Structures are given as structure tokens and as C-alpha cells.
Amino acid sequence: MADSDVRLPHLLLIVGIGGPGPKLLAPGLAGLARLSWLFDSRDLTKPERDVPIMAEAGRAMAVSSEEGMIAAAAALHAECPVDGVLTFSENVLRSGAAVAEKLGLPFNSPAAARRLTDKYLQREALAAAGVPCPRFHPLRTADDVSAAAETVGFPAVLKPIRGGGSALTSRVDSPSELRAAWEAATAFLGALDGLDRTHRLLADTEYPYMMVEELLTGVERADDARYGDYVSVESLVSDGAVHHLAVGDKLPLSPGFRENGQVHPSVLPETAQARVTDMAAAALVALGVTEGVTHTELKLTAEGPRVIEVNGRACGGLWMTLLHSAGYDVIAEAARAALRVEPVRLPRFRGYAAMLTPCLDASLADRSTEVRLDPSFEERAGVHSVHGLHSGTFDLSLGGGHGLLAYVSAADAEGIFAHENALRDAMRMVM
Structure with a gap:
């Protein structure tokens, strides 16, 4: 490491499934911090590419468990004190919280990390705080199906409590459809190998289970069918302060709740954007989120915006859409926030x-x-x-x-x- 690098703060990057990979992270953070990388080998899609990139840009540490991750981080911190912990991957949020707690560094608490990665716990917290969200009920066993159907009603959505990308998410319109979809999904989850990436994304829970929630009814956007009936709010949270980076318009969904794209910034009127950003902020507070980049999806209903879910990560491609629309480097800004280098800056769209x-x-x-x-x-x-x-x-x-x-x-x-x-x-x- 060059002598000039020693004067830079030391950033620990925890790499997981999803988000910008080392190929994007390393160049954007060069000159901002000394980098150490911590990763579970099972999470890398292209280790032959990513490991050399990490090793060239700093210290690359491979582990195979959360306990190993905590131990490696503690040893690193003792040798070369770490100034900040950062991840862009949702599947390692819990591990990141455990690491940061061990090192005494800013990050979301372990409880907040669980609420960001457990859809049932998340909705419990939102409902308790009075943040509008869908009716919901957990499905742990076959005995829960009837109670879930009665509590939530139809149409409804069945989804795993962990995961994203609409995996194992389906619309159900009757108790029989719900039972059939639940049986198919739990059979799939139960058959997954614990070392498989899909298991780590969808079934890394105490026991694989699902959740059923109300299917919210959206309203058309100013008679423009090119837009979907939901939006997202991208935020950067630092020391408990919520800074909204952008409201994004979504294109209409395809069957299977599959997304066709998103546009930044939103063309919603300012008053409508204020309603969704205020609700996103209320949701983040309700979940106890204090750090990191977040992605909150909201349905636009006749009664006003309703929280679909909050994700403890950037939305897909945010690092590119903000760069091309505002010249804004969300990767560098998130790192500065984690390191407490300077106040959070916001995009100026051009x-x-x-x-x-x-x-x-x-x-x-x-x-x-x-x-x-x-x-x-x-x-x-x-x-x-x-x-x-x-x-x-x-x-x-x-x-x-x-x-x-x-x-x-x-x-x-x-x-x-x-x-x-x-x-x-x-x-x-x-x-």
C-alpha cells in the first residue's frame, strides 16, 4: 500500500449477492479510502474475476460463515483500525450489522437489519407505527392457510419472507389457490441445498416460510399507461438522518410481478412526490433504519400511497441511472456517509x-x-x-x-x- 494511502480512512466493504460488484466498486472508491473486502465465497458469481479485483484494490478476505466474518473483521480491526463498514448487498445486511456491532462502528442495528430482511417483521413494525401497508399474515405451516385467507382476503399475494426479484411471488384469488401456491413454494424451498445461492436469497431463515398479504389496487397515472401504478424512493440514511436521493417512476409490471424498468427522476407533481417521500421516511423511522442506501416501493392507491416494502439496498442500477441523469456517484456518497467524511450531498438532475x-x-x-x-x-x-x-x-x-x-x-x-x-x-x- 502506498504511503499516501495510509492517510486515507479505512473502509470495510462486505460483498454479497446483488448490488454493484467489485468491478464497479473498486474504481469508484479509489482515492477515497483504503479498502478491505470481506465476502462469503458462496456469494460470488464470478470469483475468478472478482477476487483478483478485490486483492488488487486492497485486502480480500474470504470466509464461509457469519462467525468467520465477525472473527476476520475483528482481527483486521485490531491490526489496522477500520473507520467504516459498508455493503450494497441485502443478503449480508445481518452479517454487516453483527460485524459493525463487534467493531463499534455505525451501521444498522441487528434488529433493524432483521426488519429489513424479514418481510413479516417489517410489516409488523410498519403496522405498529401506523405506516399504511397491506394487510398480512405469516404462513409457517398448512394450518396457517385458513387463518391467512380470513385475515387478508382476496385477491392476495404470496411471497417468501426473504428474497427479492419477485421470486416465488404469486397472485392468489381463493383459499384453494393460496394453498396450492403455498405447497408448491414450500416444497421448492424445502428442497434447496443450504449452500445454494437461491437458498441464501430465499430461505435463509429459522425455517422456510412464506407470507400472504393484500394485493393493493393502484390508480392510473394521469391516464398515461406507459407508467406503472407504483413508484420507489431511493434514500441515503446517515446517523439516523434520511436524505432522499430520488423518486423513481416504474414501468408497468409483466405477469409474475416482473419489472420492466424504472426512470429517474419521477415526473410526478411535487406535491405527490412529497407524499411518497414523507411516507418512505416514516417507514424508515418505523424500522429503525439509521444507515445505508435504501429502496422503498410504494403503491399509488385511491387512498394515497401505501408502502409495499422497504429494502436495505439500492434499487437495481441506481448507481448508473443517477450517474447518467445527475452526474451523481451514489457509491462514493454512500462510502463518505459510512466513513463520516463529509455531509451527505444530493443529486441535481440535469x-x-x-x-x-x-x-x-x-x-x-x-x-x-x-x-x-x-x-x-x-x-x-x-x-x-x-x-x-x-x-x-x-x-x-x-x-x-x-x-x-x-x-x-x-x-x-x-x-x-x-x-x-x-x-x-x-x-x-x-x-
Whole structure:
């Protein structure tokens, strides 16, 4: 490590499933902090790429359990004191809380981390604080199905208490549908290997169980069918102070609650944005969130916004959409907040940006397909990158079937929708 690096604060980055990987994190944090990396080897999708990046940018420490993570962090802290702990991955929030508590550094408390990663505990806390959210009931055993149906009513949504990306999330319209969906989901969860990434995302609980909640009814957005009936609020919380970075508009969902993309900033009127940001802040307070980047989804109903859920992570691609719409580096700002380097800065939008994730038709599930893209799309001004062209089969029950991911920007929201139309025109399915 160069002598000049010694004067920089020491940041411990805990890497998990999801969020920006070392390839994005390392360059953005160079010159801001000395980096140490802590990760469970099972969480890396491409260890042959990520481990060398981490090792070159700092100290890379691989562990295989939360206990090992705490021990490694304590040893590091004793040798070279750590100034801040940060993660962008939801599946290691609990481990991060345990590590930070051991080191005596700012982070969400273990209790808050559990509420951010357990949908049932989260809704209990929201309801107790009077924050509007769906009716809900846990499903631990077959005996709970009848009680859940009576408490919540129909239509309803069945989902695992952990996880995201709409995996194992389904609409149910009757007690018989609920029971069938619960049996299928719990059979899937029960068959997972404890070392499998899917288990770590969906079933890393005391015992695999689900939750059923009211299906909220949204309202159309100013008769513009291009927008979905829900939004998200992206926030950066530091020392208990909530700083809202952006309200994001969502595109309409595809079957299976699959997302087709999001746009920053929102075109909602300021008064409507104030209502959703106020409710997001109330939800974060109710959950005891004091640190980190958060992603709060809210349904726009006739009675006003209602919290769908709060996630203790950035929304997918936020680091790119804020960069392209506001020149804002959310990775660096989150690190500065964790290190208490300087006051939190907010984005100043100069245009619009979107992460587009067009979903394949549900009828293609379990069928071998290949998505091809006409090269003309990537040549459009304002198209920054295209990733992950789909090839093979997808499982609708696991929220799959996104044809690709594209980051785009434009001077206004109309320009974003021009990109979306061009993208769909450029996609071809090969069966």
C-alpha cells in the first residue's frame, strides 16, 4: 500500500449477492479510502474475476460463515483500525450489522437489519407505527392457510419472507389457490441445498416460510399507461438522518410481478412526490433504519400511497441511472456517509435516465429462447450499455424472463420512452 494511502480512512466493504460488484466498486472508491473486502465465497458469481479485483484494490478476505466474518473483521480491526463498514448487498445486511456491532462502528442495528430482511417483521413494525401497508399474515405451516385467507382476503399475494426479484411471488384469488401456491413454494424451498445461492436469497431463515398479504389496487397515472401504478424512493440514511436521493417512476409490471424498468427522476407533481417521500421516511423511522442506501416501493392507491416494502439496498442500477441523469456517484456518497467524511450531498438532475429490463412473454417460460438485438439500438445517442441477452429457458415462478438490461438517458421522459420503443422494436426472439 502506498504511503499516501495510509492517510486515507479505512473502509470495510462486505460483498454479497446483488448490488454493484467489485468491478464497479473498486474504481469508484479509489482515492477515497483504503479498502478491505470481506465476502462469503458462496456469494460470488464470478470469483475468478472478482477476487483478483478485490486483492488488487486492497485486502480480500474470504470466509464461509457469519462467525468467520465477525472473527476476520475483528482481527483486521485490531491490526489496522477500520473507520467504516459498508455493503450494497441485502443478503449480508445481518452479517454487516453483527460485524459493525463487534467493531463499534455505525451501521444498522441487528434488529433493524432483521426488519429489513424479514418481510413479516417489517410489516409488523410498519403496522405498529401506523405506516399504511397491506394487510398480512405469516404462513409457517398448512394450518396457517385458513387463518391467512380470513385475515387478508382476496385477491392476495404470496411471497417468501426473504428474497427479492419477485421470486416465488404469486397472485392468489381463493383459499384453494393460496394453498396450492403455498405447497408448491414450500416444497421448492424445502428442497434447496443450504449452500445454494437461491437458498441464501430465499430461505435463509429459522425455517422456510412464506407470507400472504393484500394485493393493493393502484390508480392510473394521469391516464398515461406507459407508467406503472407504483413508484420507489431511493434514500441515503446517515446517523439516523434520511436524505432522499430520488423518486423513481416504474414501468408497468409483466405477469409474475416482473419489472420492466424504472426512470429517474419521477415526473410526478411535487406535491405527490412529497407524499411518497414523507411516507418512505416514516417507514424508515418505523424500522429503525439509521444507515445505508435504501429502496422503498410504494403503491399509488385511491387512498394515497401505501408502502409495499422497504429494502436495505439500492434499487437495481441506481448507481448508473443517477450517474447518467445527475452526474451523481451514489457509491462514493454512500462510502463518505459510512466513513463520516463529509455531509451527505444530493443529486441535481440535469436530465433523465432509465434502467430498462423488458420481460419476455410469460408464454415463453420453460421454452428455449434466444434474444437477439439489432445493432442499431446500441448506436442510438443516449444508449450507454446493454447487458445480459437472454438465452435458454426461464422459470416464471422465480421472476425470470428478462430479455436484457439496458441503461439509457435522455433530456426528458419522452426521450426515455423513445428508447424503450426502439429497444422493443430491436429485440428478436429465436425459438
